[in-house]
Amino acid sequence: MSVDTDPEFDFSGSAIERKRLYGKLFLGLCISAAMVGIVALIALLADVLYEAWGWVTWEFLTYPPSQVPDHFIPGNYGDLDTGPAGIYPAIIGSIYLIVLTAIFTLFLGVGAAIYLEEYAPDTRLTQFIEANIANLAGVPSIVYGLLGLAMFVRALQTGASLIAGALTLTLLILPIVIVASQEALKAVPDSMRQASYGTGATKWQTIRNVVLPEAIPGIMTGIILSLSRAIGETAPILMVGAAASMFTPPQLTDPTGAFSAMPTTIFDWITLPDEAFQHVAAAGIVVLLTILLLMNATAILIRNKYDRRA
Template sequence: MSTETDTTDFEFDESAVRRKRRLGKAFLGLCVAATMVGIVALVALLVDVIVEAWGWLTWEFLTYPPSQVVEHYNPANYGDLPTGPGGMYPMIVGSIYLIVMTAVFTLVLGVGAAIYLEEYAPDNTLTRFIEANITNLAGVPSIVYGLLGLAVFVRALQTGQSLIAGALTLTLLILPIVIVSSQESLRAVPDSMRQASYGAGATKWQTIRNVVLPEAIPGIMTGIILALSRAIGETAPILMVGAATTMFAPPQLTDPTGPFGAMPMQIFEWAKLPEDEFQHVAAAGIVVLLTILLLMNAVAIYIRNRYDPRS
């Protein structure tokens, strides 16, 4: 009787193992299928954009302004008027200026807020309430930040439809993401390193400056650059604060209160025009924007690997 019972139990266990293996393989297949859906969609999108942009992405496209409106074009600055819709040089410069100013504001405000919340703020209900709201703000639609920038910066602070208004609006957009990622990087620093610094007689600020921040810089910089990668492709926030859809001269960094434009705005303007040539240059603009995004992500990966002690 004991032998039959043992055999029965052994057979039951084998069937259970086989069933779990089948379920595991089925789950793995679903995961692979889900991954392939995203990869195939991305590859199809890239192929379609590259085919549309083939032959239109030239050096003139990167160095000339748009040429739809001839009376706004100054040949003294760029030479003879190019044929077709021209290029997007002013918008490339505008995007670079915009993202540089956004990076400065984000670095100061985001990292400063993260240091205070993680190192100085008391662990009480108010601090937890603030952190929960910061996390929730990361999921707010970008158009809401555009309306906030329009109300606060353009109208209340009287900055007008300017480069600084766009930079401050994009700063509001990515600030919650930067604060959360910076907090996680600061939290990842072992507490034993802080205690060792305090034991050597260092003050709290000296410990943060010389011990905590150097260890957290890879994660902080990676979070900031990835957040800026999102900001450079946003259209709704800068559209609300008055970004130009087309510019024929680049904005001046020395005059942050002047008008500005960005690559997403020019791409949007080209894409809605019915002529075929504008569809091709819109695709070329998308390739330029994607290239800049990939370069920014590559910089983030390099910084993470270069300065991470675990690497």
């Protein structure tokens, strides 16, 4: 009696060697795909650092911007009226903008995720809302800029202000935070909830003392990624009237005042024809990347502090 051999379970020497070859080919494709992004990133960073070499100075970090090309020469600080070209007002504006955006996003995004995951009934309406939130994460940023212009600047009469920029960026990253927070809440084992209920805890006590502490690392990851996207966005804040150049930093105590941000200032420098502006724009990019890395490092430290598995 003969038995047909299934090729899927062929353990002959040639079949094993062929499967190992396929595995090595697949590993090579994965490494090649990863190297494409890594090499492109290294090339981009190397070009930016080369263009910015010698231009990132203390004066550049502490002076307002200038439209005079001579003031972009390192060491040439011009006269006392105009001063050297700097990015100080844009740095302060970006920090204030991200702080306000983080506050709004934390309360609105995490609050919406808790309601949808812990309180909302599993109905078609809830599923429809969740599906639309996921789809909103892929909407181009310029659309949110137009929405912020119509809703905050014109309808609510906030004008081209810091609060309008922060609210617009909040709309931009809110879907990402909600989806990430929901996934973090889903990852908490249901047995932990049932154990809390078994001790007599209410639903809110269970969420506050059991669910949220376990979900904080995932929630913080979503906030980190979303704020990293927000700090480099130019189109939304341009639409709500962010200034390309300001000679005084905005005041956090006056969120209705005008503001500038690093992306808009860098964008303005890049569009100018003089070659010196390209170097100072590269210096601004280096500063922007440095602040982004510092923000991410701080958020990661906070996340790890509350990660019980760590």
